Amino acid sequence: MTQAVLAEPAPLPLPDFGSEPWWLIIIKVLFVFVFLLVLTLLTIWGERRVVARMQQRLGPNRTGPFGVLQGLADGLKLAFKEDIIPAMADRPVYLLAPIVSTIPAFLAFSVIPFGPTVSIFGHRTALQLTDLPVGVLFILAMSSLGVYGIVLAGWASGSTYPLLGSLRSAAQMISYEVSMGLALVAVFLYAGSLSTSQIVDAQRSRWFIIAVPISFVIYGISCVGETNRAPFDLPEAESELVGGFHTEYSSLKFAMFFLAEYINMITVSAVATTLFLGGWRAPWPLSLFSWANAGWLPMLWFVAKLCIFLFIFIWLRGTMPRLRYDQFMHLGWKVLVPGALVWLLLVATARALSFRDFLLYAGVPAAVVLLAWAFWPTGGRQDRPPPPVERGTPPRYPVPQLDAEPLRRSAGKEVTRA
Amino acid sequence: MLRPYIPILFLGILGAALAVVSVLGGGFIGPKRYNRAKLDAYECGIEPTEQAVSAARFPVKFYLTAMLFIVFDIEIIFLYPWAVAFGRLGLFGLVEMVAFLATVFVAYAYVWRRGGLDWN
């Protein structure tokens, strides 16, 4: 009955990853490794330059052309800094934490598809390190292992601020993992697979950002929370917690946390690209030509989409003020989680009734409205009249002049209006 | 069967090598200038307390969050195979998943109502 209606064309079988010649595997592994390191260095530089532009500064422009080598210079500087292990630290765990946080960050990238099948030295091979039938779950598993680096770093430092920072950070990451996981379910409903390459294949005709736009919005918000980036960078809220979980880390150990944070940012961007923006597939007008989706060119689309996401991360940091912790948890647990659940049920119902285009026409406007609502300037509150100042006993302390002026003026206005 | 994991293993070895060399090498490359104050926990210049956070002052709220996370994590884990096999399970799959979600939602609503999701 329904099954016949719903029967999808069976996804292509996974390519035979890992059975290529050894040298090819090693080339690919080295490529991914170097890609992540170089992109991290470039992102550090790009972030400082872009944020500087947004704040009408120049940003680093001394090391190399346009300051491109700034990230490398920062890394080298960190290497020649003194390596301090605090006296209160739990030594083995303290040393383990940066390692634990770095390795999963690298591993998560191993199932990301960079492009279609190409020929390398006469070998036909997919531009992807490897793929598993549970590819996306593998990424989620690695990101859940990444939490350990943070919890352990905070605990092992033997200091108050890092401990509180790491707890916050862990609570934040696990909270946003929930909405992130829920947002992805709709994608799997459409793709019928958990493997990254098959999900890219399923977006042949329509990218999932169009099919399930609200999932994309929820995923986008929660991956910012998941990576502890502004405006959700509460774990390192320097006004409250000094530097968060890595306060006590110096030298290259600190660099490892930094590296892991940036690689995680790159990974979630790559996952968003793969699951929602068609992965390596060419954007619409170009996708009409078959050459745009073959050979090495798709890698360009992939990297371009990745960079757009990275830019959005930086843009957010340059634009948004940090949320308060309770607002942040409120957003995660009371807005994103129920929102994702309701949306998932809508998608599933529509699909079970094979009523798919309804979602397309209802979902896109809904996502636009949702985004508009989220970014609408809240002007309403300022219009309220200022609260009446209690004119009881005059305070016996000096008030700074500039702060006091508007208060007095508004008090004056109050009287006038009355 | 294990072949797809070989590249992952290689990448892991590379990442681990980088991390271990950095963590251990940082101590050899950098200078060493002993100073007792440097080894103290950072507390904005005041004398550090004996134990980082005493047991009594630890916010118990985090425990609740972790527990709720487990509940939802398990729910999500059930959702994944369901979503993948959705086309094959048909309407029956939808109905049983709605029943499941509704039951978990009761717990969620209860926690919300009691204020378990509020932070100060």
Place this chain on the structure above:
Amino acid sequence: MSTVTTATATATATVLAASPQTSVSEAVVFWIVAPVAIAAALAMVFSRHAVHAALLLVVDFFCLAVLYAAQDAPFLAAVQVIVYTGAIMILFLFVLMLVGVDSSDSLVETLRGQRVAAAALALGFVVLLIGAIGSATLQMPSQGLAAANAEGNVIGIARLLFTRYVFAFEATSALLITAALGAMVLAHKEQVVPRVSQREMSRRRFAGAHPTPYPSPGVFARHDAVDTPALLPDGTAAEPRPPVLEGSSNQAGRAGDPAGPGATGSGS
């Protein structure tokens, strides 16, 4: 204790279940990972330090995940990492941090008869394991991995979970409710007074007697920042501006300030 047995059991089960057609790669993985798992489990039991023990347990869970993957159960492996290492052990770590690190040294047993109960339960568990492994090796008709994973590992699991074991699946939701309720009962602190918003707090602060921050704990404060005079470039104290006191008659504004006392006065 139970982890050791679980690890051993999985190890044994791996050998037994796969003995007819264990591939070389699987055997290699097994003989590397299984000893690590058992060593980690033993170290966990003998560790004196609660957090170290928890970490060793994480290693153990991870080894189990690798063994699942080696047996071509990738979904189970991923779930093992996500749920056990990613969620449950994080909860463990939170609790360990909650009770404080030093209380691991307490050797006073508060539960009466827990040794006997533990021994009895362990014995029961061993019997159960022997029964399960024995029936698996001796008489259970086996389908074979190829049949189980015919449509793919994930879909195979989904088929079983949502058709044959649907009752168990629905019962899980009841378990989840119990978990959430238990957590609420144990860890929730009821909010009895209404919550004060940031807006309200700042209003109270400025309406009260002390709007500036109090000095931090442990710091000798000789001055509030407000009443310490600024220093001029030559090091002498700047002439303090007359404080503007709200509501007092002595409102000496800055010279030439259009919004001085006169402006306020004419407004009213």
